[in-house]
Amino acid sequence: MSATPIVIQWGLSSYSGWGVNGLQLALNWTRTGRFAPLCSLPLRLEEIALSPLEWQRMAGLFRESESFCAQIAPHAGQEVVVSVPVLRGLGNNLAGSRSVGGVTLRGRTTVGVCYLEDTGIDAEGRARAADCAAIVAGSGFVQRVLEGAGITHARTVLQGVDPTHFHPAPKAGWFRDRFVVVSGGKPEFRKGQDLALLAFRAFAERHPEALLLTAWHSPWPEGARSLEANRAVAPVLFRDDGRFDAVGWAVANGIRAEQVIDLGPVPNADMARILREADVGLFPNRGEGGTNLVAMECMACGVPAILSANTGHLDLIRGGNCVPLTRQSPVSAPFGTDGWGESDVEEIVAALERLWTDRAEAQAIGRAGAAFMAGLTWERYADGVAAVVEGVG
Incomplete structure (x- = not known):
């Protein structure tokens, strides 16, 4: 049985917080088969650093993402409805991420992934929140801010680290005397x-x-x-x-x-x-x-x-x-x-x-x-986000 496609509506990258977030979701879901992720923005491969094995295993995602972007690009600046779940990045005042050509995707289920620095949320922000079936809050702080604005369908799922890279290990010793x-x-x-x-x-x-x-x-x-x-x-x-x-x-x-x-x-x-x-x-x-x-x-x-x-x-x-x-x-x-x-x-x-x-x-x-x-991994995060999507799908 093939995995359900899911669209990540922000860019993948190894050089920014949002980019790493999306890339790790894609890596973990591709590996576990829980979802078949694709990205609705053109992928700049020079901004993605993977191992040779990861490049091979992610080839399908890159191919399908390119095809998907080509399908929606003619609808620049419009809203496009798709029959699969969509993850929409939400920033300050719940402003949503967009796809290639400024396309806004509405999925069979649309789930927001929210990180706020500006704590001011107005009526437009609340309306954007209501446009999502559920919201993944990136911290307890964000969930509290959302709840303070009357947005009650958010659930905190904390980001993680890749323990295959980030773990205690010996120093190389480049700065022995510093x-x-x-x-x-x-x-x-x-x-x-x-x-x-x-x-x-x-x-x-x-x-x-x-x-x-x-x-x-x-x-x-x-x-x-x-x-x-x-x-x-x-x-x-x-x-x-x-x-x-x-x-x-x-x-x-x-x-x-x-x-x-x-x-x-x-x-x-x-x-x-x-x-x-x-x-x-x-x-x-x-x-x-x-x-x-x-x-x-x-x-x-x-x-x-x-x-x-x-x-x-x-x-x-x-x-x-x-x-x-x-x-x-x-x-x-x-x-x-x-x-x-x-x-x-x-x-x-x-x-x-x-x-x-x-x-x-x-x-x-x-x-x-x-x-x-050790208890906060990207695999745990991907499972948590998947549970939110499945819970409203």
């Missing part, structure tokens, strides 16, 4: 790179062996300008090709050039070997609609993580599995930030000092984080 702090996420006010920079600068003044390892690539580099809302940091810098200049910005903020390395764009599966070289992961994020994939991957590798105790991070914080930043002040912005938190720089520095001073405690926190993350 204390490595890793920080990841696209550069923007929400992700809090400004706070990470200020805290690292203070820490590095006392510890010259400290090294900041940044994975701050973004397909939308202009979003980094939002970091300038914090007047305590220097204006952001960009390279001649338009990319965000992480090292130049760090140096402009008083960090020595030899104390920062920027990784640039890294395919998701390659991050594990990088994360395991770190001594600590630093995530003072102001707002997370999901659970923060980089933080989850860091914890899964056994690297102790410092997490702001707000929004989607709250789903990750359990006794002893990380160092939570509990001094959270309200965040003011020209959009909805209910539940966001401004981490205290002094508390971040104290957390770094704690993990630098007590390496045994740091290792214990890392082990606890890895044990916790």
Whole structure:
């Protein structure tokens, strides 16, 4: 018996959160046969990093997706009804993802997959929510925001990690004499790179062996300008090709050039070997609609993580599995930030000092984080999303 087709109505990629989410759904459903996934956007194969075996096993998806896009492309800008389930990505105010040519798909069952940063939801947003038979909320925070707006047909399903890549393993030892702090996420006010920079600068003044390892690539580099809302940091810098200049910005903020390395764009599966070289992961994020994939991957590798105790991070914080930043002040912005938190720089520095001073405690926190993350896999996530689709289909 052949598997039921299901359409993922957003792009697949190894370089962005949404892209990894869709790619992992496709990989897991193709492997288990629970659904036969296809994508309604043209696939840019140069943005997808897979093993030779995965490329072969996914060949049918790529072929069927190309054919499906060709079928719906003539209906550019219109709504197209299909006889199979559709997963619709939902962003701020429940704005929905679209297919090739701006086509909006309505499936036999349409299920929203929702990640919110802006907590403001108006009547139009509620109407978009009602257009979905069910909504998968990417965190408990998102579900609470939706329920506060009167949207009650959402169910939280937490994202995961690929345990074949992200797990404790020996370091390669590239930074034997350094204390490595890793920080990841696209550069923007929400992700809090400004706070990470200020805290690292203070820490590095006392510890010259400290090294900041940044994975701050973004397909939308202009979003980094939002970091300038914090007047305590220097204006952001960009390279001649338009990319965000992480090292130049760090140096402009008083960090020595030899104390920062920027990784640039890294395919998701390659991050594990990088994360395991770190001594600590630093995530003072102001707002997370999901659970923060980089933080989850860091914890899964056994690297102790410092997490702001707000929004989607709250789903990750359990006794002893990380160092939570509990001094959270309200965040003011020209959009909805209910539940966001401004981490205290002094508390971040104290957390770094704690993990630098007590390496045994740091290792214990890392082990606890890895044990916790062992229960949060992409396979579990794919099963959870499938259960929601099947429950309304």
